Amino acid sequence: MSGVHVIWFKRDLRVHDHAALMAAAASGAPILPLYIFEPGYWALPEHSRRQFDFVKEALEELDAALKARGSGLVIRTGNAIDVLSEIHRRQGIAAIHAHEETGLQWTFDRDRAVGRWARNAGISLREQPQNGVQRALKSRDGWASHWEAFMRRPRMVAPETLLSAQVQAEDFPLPQDFGLGPDDCPQRQKGGRAAGVECLRSFLEVRGQAYQRQMSSPLTAADACSRLSPHLAFGTVSMREAWQAAQRAKEMHAREGNAEFAASIGSFISRLHWHCHFIQKLEDQTSIESRNLHPAYDGLRPAPEEDDPRLAAWIEGRTGFPFLDACMRSLKATGWLNFRMRAMTMAFAAHHLWLDWKLPAERLAGLFTDFEPGIHYPHAQMQSATTGINTPRIYNPVKQSRDQDPEGAFIRRWVPELSALPDEWLHAPWEAPASVRARAGIVLGQTYPMRMVDHMAAAEEARSRIFALRRNAEHAAEAEEIQARHGSRRSGIPFRGRQAAPKKRAPAPADAIQLSFDLGIIQERRAHAS
Ligand SMILES: Cc1cc2nc3c(=O)[nH]c(=O)nc-3n(C[C@H](O)[C@H](O)[C@H](O)COP(=O)(O)OP(=O)(O)OC[C@H]3O[C@@H](n4cnc5c(N)ncnc54)[C@H](O)[C@@H]3O)c2cc1C
Structure with missing residues (x-):
């Protein structure tokens, strides 16, 4: 025709x-x-x-x-x-x-x-x-090798010329046309291919050196992680381009004797694999967006109302847990958060506040510039322990604070009303003597919220309710089926408490070598010239 x-x-x-x-x-x-x-x-x-x-x-x-x-x-x-x-x-x-x-x-x-x-x-x-996600997949067996074969295929260079159908362009609509009002996100990542290629280049050449060591703390992660997520989510850089460039960079760093950098890029490559591994779950089962993957958890937690004040306090960074609040406020202003902190925020809503995951996950999604349904919802369920196949992990927001922000620099940046509090009390201000709080000008419940819950007691309660369900024999039978359908055969993600093999630490190089190499990605110079 x-x-x-x-x-x-x-x-x-x-x-x-x-x-x-x-x-x-x-x-x-x-x-x-x-x-x-x-x-x-x-x-x-x-x-x-x-x-x-x-x-x-x-x-x-x-x-x-x-x-x-x-x-x-x-x-x-x-x-x-x-x-x-x-x-x-x-x-x-x-x-x-x-x-x-x-x-x-x-x-x-x-x-x-x-x-x-x-x-x-x-x-x-x-x-x-x-991107290597397969439609109408019959079985997960062999999925990883299919994915890798897809990544190894040559990248396609865009045609030099296109025959135009000569159709009149229309103006871009305004966000207001869709009810999208102003957004307070001054540090949002810029869209477009040039920004995506630059993210990848600077990560593979310079920023990724200590990725493995620095990805967990929000103090260092924003710079040490690739920040490629919105570009992969909206396809300004293809997964294959990222994977092939990363392979080249890894080989280059290894050849140059920079073992730490090569290992970091190796970790990054694993995460590119996870990207598609998670999306495949939603591709295979669209209900992951709305229903518990494992039905044993149906009705376990009450679904909050849209205007539940706990939901608002959580998403707006007013929980009374300084580190958690700092994460939420930073997310609001930047549109991005590192993996561990995403996991902690989601786990807090599900376990400490005991809220059904759907509404909190929706609210979080809106704050992520990189919202990717196939990663987001499986992770929201994983952190809420409703998959049945992942060991429940309940992050302690005070321990995370002490581990990831020991001197409180991140907290002081995003929760300035606490900045005068000495380091030792910053992670749990309710434990500070009243005189210390008074000297710092803090009145809990007035200048900064009282903590919403006793986090230790809430975590214990959540754990016992979840493990009571997991001990049930029917739970295991259903979990086996879920594992067969969605479980990774090779991604390195531990299944049901199985421990991943301990990683060998690569020795740090004497000098970080800064490389300049061909990313193998076409940077689209003409786009800027026109
Ligand atoms: C509750 C929750 C919700 C999440 N929602 C999203 C989302 O909507 N969109 C999104 O892209 N990621 C999501 N993630 C996964 C992860 O946190 C982000 O991909 C990562 O923080 C993005 O930053 P980066 O590009 O610098 O990642 P890097 O660490 O540099 O990783 C490179 C790429 O690998 C992929 N990747 C990294 N970690 C994971 C992971 N754990 N699972 C699957 N893919 C991964 C991403 O595409 C990422 O861009 C979520 C995690 C959790 C716990």
Whole structure:
């Protein structure tokens, strides 16, 4: 059938290593690169202004890269089927090319509806994987080798020219059109390919040296971690590009004798694998977004009301636990938090506050610029101990504070009302003698909240309720099935208390060698020139 070939961009906002773009260009037909701002999508509780702003910046760069090839991005606002129908009516669509999106139930339903519509309209819908997650997977056996084979395949360089379908561009909609009001996120990461490539380069060449040692403390993690997450979530850099560049960097550091850096990049590579390992879970079982993975936990915790004051205190950083509050306030201002602190915040809501995980997970998602449904919800359940296959871990917010922020620099930065408190009392101000608090100008319950719960007693209570369920014989039988369906065969994530093999410590090099090497990633200079 003659007509235009639509490339429907979703969470793949780049031109390089883009299978759908390559396929469309190879057709020889006029190309219509399309992004649809869908009101239903932006109305979902997980979506927020910071993600919208990141996407908009990424789209502006994508548009420039496409224009430089002859066919700029066409922006439309509306329901996907309405938008596609209108294009079909005016231009005639021969084929729609897209990536296989693993998203929330909403996008899953939308994609199925678009599939039905395309079939009825006689349009070929061609979806392609973009990151090693497999559609309609029968078994997890052999998954890791399939993933690695996908990562090893050569990256695709974007076509030099695209034949334009000559469709009029429309202005970007405003965030307010979707009810997305102002967002207080001054340190949000910038969207777009240039920022993504720079993140990867600076991490692999310089910042990642002590990644393994520095990823756990929020004091060091913001610089020592790659910060690639929003770029992977919205596809400004492809997973394969990141993986291949990391492999090259690891070999380079090893060759140069920088064992610490090479080991750090090795850890990073494992996490790229985890990225897809977790997304595969949601791909295989969309209900992970809304229902306990293991049904034994159904009804265990009460679901909070939307306006539950405990939920508000937790998400706004007013729990009375200084380190936890510092994490939440920092997340609000930056749109990012390191893994351990994400785990601690989620675990606090589920265990100490004993709240059903769904609403807290939704609220957290909105604060993450990098919200990735397939990572977020499986982790929210894992930290809430509702998967049945992971050993429950209840983080102690005071111990984490002492371990990860011993001198209180992070707390003082984000909870300045406590800054005059001496270090020894900063982690648990309720334990400070009244005279010490008075000298620091702190009145608990007035200048800073009283702690919401006795965290030791709450953790003990949560532990005993959860382990009572886990001792049940039926729990184990169901857990075996969940493990067979979703469990990692090779990711290094321990299963049910099994310990991962102890890691050998690499000796630190005498001098950190700063390398400059070819990332192997196309930096899209023309996008900036145009
Ligand atoms: C409750 C909870 C919710 C989370 N929600 C998200 C989310 O919405 N989006 C998201 O990208 N990550 C999420 N994570 C995983 C992890 O915290 C982030 O990927 C990481 O902190 C992002 O920072 P980075 O890019 O600097 O990571 P790095 O440490 O530099 O890792 C590189 C990449 O590996 C992947 N990765 C790292 N850690 C994990 C992990 N534990 N599981 C799966 N993939 C991983 C990410 O894609 C990350 O960008 C969540 C973790 C928890 C505990």
